[in-house]
Amino acid sequence: MSVDAVLGALADPTRRELLDVLAELGQASATTLGARLPVTRQAVMKHLLVLEQAGLVSSWRAGRQVLYQVESGPLEGASRYLSGLASSWDRRLAMLKRVAEQ
Numbered sequence: 001m002s003v004d005a006v007l008g009a010l011a012d013p014t015r016r017e018l019l020d021v022l023a024e025l026g027q028a029s030a031t032t033l034g035a036r037l038p039v040t041r042q043a044v045m046k047h048l049l050v051l052e053q054a055g056l057v058s059s060w061r062a063g064r065q066v067l068y069q070v071e072s073g074p075l076e077g078a079s080r081y082l083s084g085l086a087s088s089w090d091r092r093l094a095m096l097k098r099v100a101e102q
Contacts, residue, residue, distance in 0.1 A: 003081045006074045009054035014039060015047045019056060019070060027069040 009015055014037065021036045022028055030048060034041035048068055051057040055074040059066050 003077060005054040006056060006077065009050050009056055012047070012050075014043070015051055018044065018047050019051065022057065022068060023070045027067045029065045029067055031065070033068070 010019075017037060018033060021033060025032070030041055030044045033048075034044040037044060039047075048057060048059070052059060052068075055071055057068045058071050059068045061067075
């Protein structure tokens with residue numbers, strides 16, 4: 001998945017909370033997740049779709065319900081991107097500090 005899709009999905013606080021709850025539970029249905037969040041089941045479904053499209057969750061059918069779980073791969077890619085960005089800024093700030101101290 002693209003870093004843009006992952007960061008876009010994570011931009012919403014409800015989706016981040018949804019991921020936190022799902023990570024805590026391991027796997028859960030939309031109904032279970034909806035009971036843990038201050039949003040409707042329909043809103044949970046819409047957020048899960050965005051998270052699934054970004055590759056942050058996967059789903060499968062278990063009898064009559066669909067279960068969801070967190071997928072860490074896309075998070076690792078976004079983390080590498082953000083770490084590289086932070087390193088770049090650290091280097092720039094260190095250079096600026098050296099110039100300012102001269």
